[in-house]
Amino acid sequence: MSATREEIVADYVIVGAGTAGCVLANRLSANGKYKVMLIEAGGPDRHPMIHIPAGFLRLLDHPSITWNYKTAPEAQASDREILFPRGRGLGGSSSINGLLYVRPFAADIDAWEAGGAVGWNFANCLPYYSRSETWQDGSDPRRGSDGPIQVTRVSSPPAVCAEVIKAGQELGLDMIDDPNATTRGPSIWYYQQTRHGRVRSSAARGYLWPAASRPNLSVHTDLHVTRVTMEGEGASRTVTGVECQSATGDVVAVKARREVILSAGVIGTPRLLEMSGIGDPGVLDNAGIRTQVALPGVGNNLQDHYVTRLCFRIKGIATANERSHGAALAREVAKYVVAGGGILTYSAAVIGAFASSGLVDRPDVQFVIAPGSFKEGRIGELENEPGLSFGVWQMRPESRGHVHVVSSDRSQAPAIAPLYLSSELDRQTTIAGLRIGRALAKQPSLAPYVVGETVPGPQADSDDALLQYARDNGSTVYHGVGTCRMGADPAEGAVVDAELRVYGIQRLRVIDGSIMPTMTSTNTNATVLMIAERAADMLLSEAQHALGDGAREGARHPA
Structure with a gap:
């Protein structure tokens, strides 16, 4: 029986x-x-592990809640395929990440404007960080108080955490109470979480659930967008909508009266552009796709933080x-259920x-310190014996992939090549x-509790x-960004302009983390929230101006 069309x-x-x-x-x-109309290839966010904060450990390679992407083997990463989780x-x-909420350094966003993204500076963007959040720990003019995403402190951390903080101070790091409201130098602090009580505060829970009953919003899950549809030629080429396929194989044509917005992420957005014939003609030719709009920057400029972990026996x-x-975990489950x-x-x-590594003139190494240690030093299953782990990454990597x-x-996954450690600065x-992580473990407050380094171990002594x-x-x-970068010149690799409109075609925008010209030094989810909040204001303002212009035109030329 042939598929139907809607x-x-x-x-x-x-x-x-x-x-x-x-x-x-x-x-x-x-x-x-x-x-x-909001279209999602995946399903509803019903899996219980989505909503239990620690459940993210069981979701990173989940067969239906992630895309099961892996990177291409790369020489600088020992020719391994590396799991590249995307929700x-x-x-x-935001439904599978580690719940860490960190705003960027002001200089990270200011660099976007300096690179040609007019208006994208930290001062202009700061109100949108605040708009997106509700900071649950009191009133602070630098923090949001009524946003959809709930941000809170970690509750009752294990005792070893206080000793790590002291060790950081002994190493010369300033203790900061709120890293999201303070100018950052070398410092140590407690992470904040996108959590509301016992549950994850995802973008779906915070933004979508309250809006789902609106009669003018339709949410379609398990509907896969296969291409962007368009009409016209040359400079007049215009997007008309998208074509989709349902789980049953039915074709669904969606028409957009105003605009199509691609928010499929650092992998999904460039993939959809290329599948629609928008991208580098050489890439498209190799894939057997006819070029509709030549835009060489699509899919390039991939940036990510590459994390390596030290583990210690405690x-x-x-x-x-x-x-x-065992029994201790059963007690923790009961504690979670009851309280x-x-x-x-x-x-x-x-x-x-x-x-600070000393290689550049500002902090350039971020630590994610967990009061536990993982088997083989890779995030996943905790070891049986007491442990501690320090995840380490370079904050502003020079490596660029595609x-x-x-x-x-x-049905074929795209080739994902971050080119980790391809820059000498990144390696050093x-x-x-x-x-630095090893030095932290040797400080007087922490050293008495450290039995030894288990991963990589003392045998890894030389550079x-x-x-x-x-x-x-x-x-x-999990911080991939940049594959549809914002900038002033498509000839130099820009895919969208400062209003996030795709070059070379009308009524098509990209609004997600792929537009970042350079990645933020820190965790990226807070910045994606900011980008979408600011972009929504842009769209509504443009629509209002268009309505006003139309009303004035109608007054001049009555029917």
Whole structure:
């Protein structure tokens, strides 16, 4: 039996219900003037591990909640395929990430404007960080008080955490109470979480759930967008909508009266552009796709933080390890069910730090410090014995990779090549970061509890040995950005302009983390929330101006 065809019409069509898509669906539908359609290839966010904060450990390679992407083997990463988790389903990666909320350094955003993204400076963007959040720890003019995403402190961290903080101070790091409201130098602090009580505060929970009943918002899950549809030629080429395929094989044509917005993320957005014939003609030719709009920057400029972990055996003080097995774990489950506390509310790390390698003139190493240690030093299953782990990454990597389709067959995954550690500065900063982590473990407050380093171990003593360990064991820390970068000149690799409109075609925008010209030094989810909030204001302002112009035109030329 042949597949049926259905047609739907909306004002704004949003592709991807991840962090940015959920923000846009809420904000664009709020005034009731526009019909908004949100399309998601994955399913509803019903899996219980999405909502239990510590459940993220079980989701990173989940067969239906992620896209199961892996990077291409690369020489600098020991020719390994590295798991590259991307959320699939409502909330996208905000439903599977480690819940860590960190705003960037002001200089990170100012660099966007300096590179040609007019108006994208930290002062202009700061109000949108605040708009997105509710900071649960009192009133602070630098923090948001009524935003959809709930941000809170880690509750009741294990005793070892206080000693790590003291050790950081002994190493020369300033203790900061709120890293999201303070100018940052070398410092140590407790991470903040996107958590509301016992549950994850994802973009779906914060933005989409409250808006889902609006009559002008329709949310379609398990609907895969296969291409962007367009008409016209040359400079007049215009996007008309998208074509989708349902789980049953039916074709759904969606028409956009105003715009199509791609919010499918750092992998999904360039992939969809290329599948639609928008991209580098050479890449498209190799994949057997006819070029519709030549735009060479699509899929390039991939940036990510590459994390490597040190693990230590601990004695004489409480860590999370001994609470994660057997009867102790049963007690933690009961504590979570009854009171909403305990280790099931923990996230990817409890303590963070910014440190300086000495290779550049500002902090360039970030730490994710967990009061537990993972088997083989890789995030996942905690060891049985007490332990501590320091994740280390370079904050502003120079390495640049790419994401490109390899075939016109949409069932084939794109080639993902971050080119980790391809820059000498990245390699040297990684080595320096591992040495700083070792120095932290030797400080007077922490050293009495450290039995020894288990990963990589004392045998990895030279720079060459540390670099080889990083090549053999490092991984993504889930911060991929940049593959549809914002900029002033498409000839130099820009894909969207400062209003996030795709060059060379009308009525098509990209609004997600792929537009970042350079990545933020810190965790990226807070910045994706900001981008979507600011973009929603842009769209609504443009629509209002267009309405005003239309009304004035009608007054001049009455029917």
